[in-house]
Amino acid sequence: MTNVGPQKAQAIVAYRRQHGPFLRVEDLARVKGIGTATVERNRRRMTVGAMTAPTVAPPRRAVPAPVPRR
Template identity: 80%
Template sequence: MGAAQASDRIDINTADASTLQQGLTNVGPHKAEAIVAYRRQHGHFLRVEDLTRVKGIGTATVERNRQRMTTGIMKSPAAEPPRRALPASVPRR
């Protein structure tokens, strides 16, 4: 079994409880509802590791499902460092 493609992963920020329950290992109806409720109350998960903040979800569950999940949040490319202004040229006489 190969690694899941990003497009095949379950977005834990948009999936409903049924999708979470069906797509994730060791996530039954109560845990799936808890994930959705936590998301409604606290906002989007920034990383899949943030699922451990949900009661009943531990690091083992996150690790077991890591390749099946995404947050759907793309990391923005690093901002370019500000360019230093060149000193104004002095007119030659």
């Protein structure tokens, strides 16, 4: 996010831990140090709500080439 450094990010995480997940992007303006201008500047970069970790497919193993029989 633009204009959100480590301290503001920590404030967002602390607020979320205390109050639960944000339901709307506008709710981020309730965090100390995050104003409506910051929310509007970053609106397209943000998502809110309870999220689960993305599932990652295990890496594909290379299949060895068949060995020609003699």
